[in-house]
Amino acid sequence: MSAGHVIFIGAGPGAADLITLRGARALARASVVLYDALTDPALREFAPAAEWVDVGKRGFSASTGQDRINVLLVQYASTGAIVARLKGGDPSVFGRLEEEQQALAEAGITSEVIPGVTSALAAAAASSRPLTRRGDGRSVALTTAMTQERELNAGRRADTEVFYMAGRQLAMLARRLAEAGWPADTPVCVVSRAGWPDQIVSDHDVGTLPTACLVHSGRPAVVTVGVGARPVLQRASPAGVRAGDEPAASEGDPAAAFTRP
Structure with a gap:
């Protein structure tokens, strides 16, 4: 055979x-x-x-x-x-x-x-924040928060750092970010279950990141730090649509094939 x-x-x-x-x-x-x-x-x-x-x-x-x-x-x-x-x-x-x-x-x-859509891109879409910004956001690093030795992996390698698999390590991640030289007021965005209808988006900074545990406890989370975590000024959202809402598929929409009863 x-x-x-x-x-x-x-x-x-x-x-x-x-x-x-x-x-x-x-x-x-x-x-x-x-x-x-x-x-x-x-x-x-x-x-x-x-x-x-x-x-x-x-x-x-x-x-x-x-x-x-x-x-x-x-x-x-x-x-x-x-x-x-x-x-x-x-x-x-x-x-x-x-x-x-x-x-x-x-x-x-x-x-x-x-290829498929990776969580960093889904988190950026959920929070309506571009990972790159013209002028001051020219580099992005994708990092797994945990190494094979279960040591927290944090650094300052790019204008925007995206940490995967960080949901249970938020307090420690905040400490390691500070040790790596990120100022306490550096913006941080945490998105748990990115890409799902029940996704949650919350804003913090390096100094307050440990409080994100209260919002995202027990949920897979992606943490964006730096330029890409900064909110877009005067960003507009469609009326009635919030982070986590799932728009209804219209008749004839190919996406309707994915909708569960």
Whole structure:
């Protein structure tokens, strides 16, 4: 039996309609789907006949080991199946993509990558704040808050720093930001469950960041620090629409296919 093929698909950071059209079409071709913990269950509608295998990873809780995921990818693809590896956000951003690609390459199995919307972009959209600003916001750094040794990773490498997986480390992150030279009045924006209908946006600065724990407790959070966290002056929002509201899909809108009853 000839080897199958693995498609790494970025599911986006939240609700199912944030997947790309290319990603949705590729998902529909799969006979096996290995999916992350934070992917929307509504995505099953695109591959209802496929075998769905939970390989989710969650910080500080029970997770599927990376070696086990690598083995499953090779096993399923070796049967000749088209395997979708459905990753939250974008596969290439803190998604351990290289490790899985390497395992497949060593087994002689081909793969491809379909990009997705990463959480930093969803957080910027939720808060209506551009990550780059003409004149004073020319660089952006994407950083995972926790290292493999579970040490907090904070620094001052760009005009805007976006920290992933920081929800349980907000107080410590504030201390490390101050130690790295960020002034206490540097703007900070925290968005939890970015891209979901129940997303929450809150404004702080480096000095008051620990208070964000009261708002975002127990929720996956993205923390933006610096120029990209600064509110846009006199920004306008459509009447009746707040951060976290989900606009209703109109008749004939392709996004309506993603709407759950």
